[in-house]
Amino acid sequence: MTTIGILGAGQLGRMLALAGYPLGLTFHFYDPTPGSPAGQLAPQNVAAYDDRIALQRFAAGVDLVTYEFENVPAQTVRFLAQLVPVFPPPQALETAQDRLVEKTLFRQLGIPTPQFVTVDSLEDLQAAVHQTGLPAVLKTRRLGYDGKGQAVVRSPDDLAPAWQRLGKQNLILESFVAFDRELSVLAARGPDGGCVFYPLVENQHREGILRLSIAPAPNLTPMLQQTAESYAAAILEKLDYTGVLAVELFERDGVLLANEMAPRVHNSGHWTQNGAHPDQFECHLRAGLGWPLTQPVVTGFSAMINLIGDHPAAPEILQNPAAHLHLYAKSPRPGRKLGHINLCAASASELQAVLQAVCRNLFLEKVCL
C-alpha cells in the first residue's frame, strides 16, 4: 500500500485524498492546524513546519510527499526531500513563493508578462513607475494570496501610501493590465518528462477571490490553447517538474500574459472533478507516482462556482439536478472558500442556461454573474 504524505490539510489535500483512495492509495497529512478539512479523512500530524523531529517521523511513515499550498516553507520541503521523494520539486515551490523570481523565470523563458520592476524602497518605487507606467499594481513578493498583499497605484500621489501599507518587505511593481479576461491553464508532467494539458479555463474574480470558472474557456481557439500549452511546457521543463502546475494568464487583444503560477492542484481546476477524466487531483497523484499520465478526456462544458464566506444549505443546492456539490467541512467566515459547485452541460449555451438558473435559485447572481 503506497502512502502519500501531504503538507497542508486544507481542501486541496482533502480532494487529493478523495481522488486517491479509489486508486488504492492511503494518505497522511501534516498541518499545524488541528481539525483541518483533510484531517477527517486520514491521519494528520499536528506540528509546526519547522519541527524537524515531527517532520522526520512524518517522512518515515510515507512513501512520497507532496504539498497542497505554496506557502509551506521551502526549508520544510528541502528538509523532507532529503528523507523521501517530494513532488513538485522544491525549486518550483521556491519560484512560486517569490513573485520576482517567478516573473523573472517567465521572462527568461520568453513568456510574456506584465512589465515588472523590483521595489525595495520608496525611491525604487518612484523610479519603477517610469518603467511600468500608471496605473500599476504594487505587490509583496512573498505570501500574497487571494488578492492580499496588493495595492493599486493610480497616480504619483498613491506611491507613498502604498509603500507605507505594504513596505518594510520586498515588493514588486507590475504594470496594470486592462485585460479582456483572466484565463488559466493546468498542465501535468510525469518523471519521464511526458506532459498533458487541460483546456484553458476562463476565471472570474471578485475582491481578489476566484468566483467562477468556465471550462473550456468560451471562444477558445486552438492557437490560444497551443500558446498557453507552450508556456506551461517551458516552465515544466525548466523546473524539471513533476505533478500538476497551474499558470494564471491575462488575455488582452488575443495576447496571453503570464500572471502567476501555482505548483499544485488549483481552484480553477476543480471543474475537472466532474468534467474531465482523470481530474486534476488524480492527475497530480499519477504524475508523482510515475503512473500513466493519459491525456485528460473532457466531457462537455463545465462551470465551477466557488462558495465563499457562507452558502445555502446542501439540500437547497442539491435541488438543482445539474449541481455537483463539493464542500470542505470548514466553518463560515467572510472571504473563506467553503466549497464549490460544479455544473456540466452538453453545449456552451446549455451551460450558460444551467449556470444562470442555479445562480438565480441560490441567490448567487451577485457574486457569480
Next chain:
Amino acid sequence: MTTIGILGAGQLGRMLALAGYPLGLTFHFYDPTPGSPAGQLAPQNVAAYDDRIALQRFAAGVDLVTYEFENVPAQTVRFLAQLVPVFPPPQALETAQDRLVEKTLFRQLGIPTPQFVTVDSLEDLQAAVHQTGLPAVLKTRRLGYDGKGQAVVRSPDDLAPAWQRLGKQNLILESFVAFDRELSVLAARGPDGGCVFYPLVENQHREGILRLSIAPAPNLTPMLQQTAESYAAAILEKLDYTGVLAVELFERDGVLLANEMAPRVHNSGHWTQNGAHPDQFECHLRAGLGWPLTQPVVTGFSAMINLIGDHPAAPEILQNPAAHLHLYAKSPRPGRKLGHINLCAASASELQAVLQAVCRNLFLEKVCL
C-alpha cells in the same frame, strides 16, 4: 455537521463515505473486523453486532444509521432503531434476509418470480419438485450470497445429496429459469415517498459472482424499464422504504421475473459513479437525509468490470484512458471483490469497443467477455 453511522465497513461503506464527504457529511463505521476498507477513511468501532454497550456508544455519536450489507443481524438494526433513525427500515432488511419472505412479498405484490416452495425436510423437497419441475435450484433461505448456499437439482437422484449438503436449515426450492439475461434495477425512495430510478442494468455473473454490468442494458425498451420500475416502486411503497434498493431480475422472452432484492447500494450500481449524477451512493445518502432526490442524469453508456481475486497493478489499468479505477484496499484472495473499473462511452458501440480493448489489454477477457 451531520454524522452518518454505517454498519459494515466494507467497500460499499467506503464508497458511501467517498460520496458523502463532498456533501459535508462525516462518517462513523461499525464492523467486527478491524482494518476494513472503510476504516481508512473514518473512525470505526470494532465490536460484535450483539454488543449492546458498543452499539449504544455508536448510536450516541451519529445522527443517522444505515447498513452496507444485508447480513447485519436484524436484531442489531432493530436495537439501533430505538436509539437513532435507521434506514432502510428494519422490515426491509428482514425481508431481504429470508428468501421465502422475500419471494412471498414479490408474489403478494403481483411481481412475477420463479416458482418457489418452502423446504424444511427431505420429504418437503421430494414433494416440492412436483411444483417447480426440474431442473430446480435449492437454496438456503438465509445468509446466501455470491452463489453460496445453493445447489442445482437436475434429476430426482440429486435430491437426497442436495438436502444432505444444504439441509439442517430452512431451505427454498425454486424452479430453474433458463433466462435470456440477468438485469437489475436500482431505485431510491425518500421519506416523503418520492421515488427515482436508474436505467436497467445488464449483469453477467460467473461462478455466482457478478463480473460485468452494462448500463443502460442493451436493447432496453421503455416497456421493460417501466415494468421494472413498477415492481421496484411496489416494493418500496410496501416496505415504507427509505434509501437505495436493488432488485435483481431475470429476463426470459421479454418477461421479467424478480430473483432477489438488496436493501442497500449494490454492485450492479457501481457504474453510476462515473455514468450518472447523482451516483447510487450519493442517492442513498440523500434519501436517508430527506434531501432532494433528483432524477439521476445518465451520461452516455457505461460498463463496470469487477476485479475479483486478483488484478493487474493500478498503473497497468490506468494506461487505458477510459478506465476509471475504484480499488477497495483489500488483500487478494480467490473470489474476493477487490475493486472495479468503470468505463464510459458516447454510444453503445463505442462502449463495446472500449470494453473489449480494456479487457484485452488487462487479460480479463476470460472473466468478462
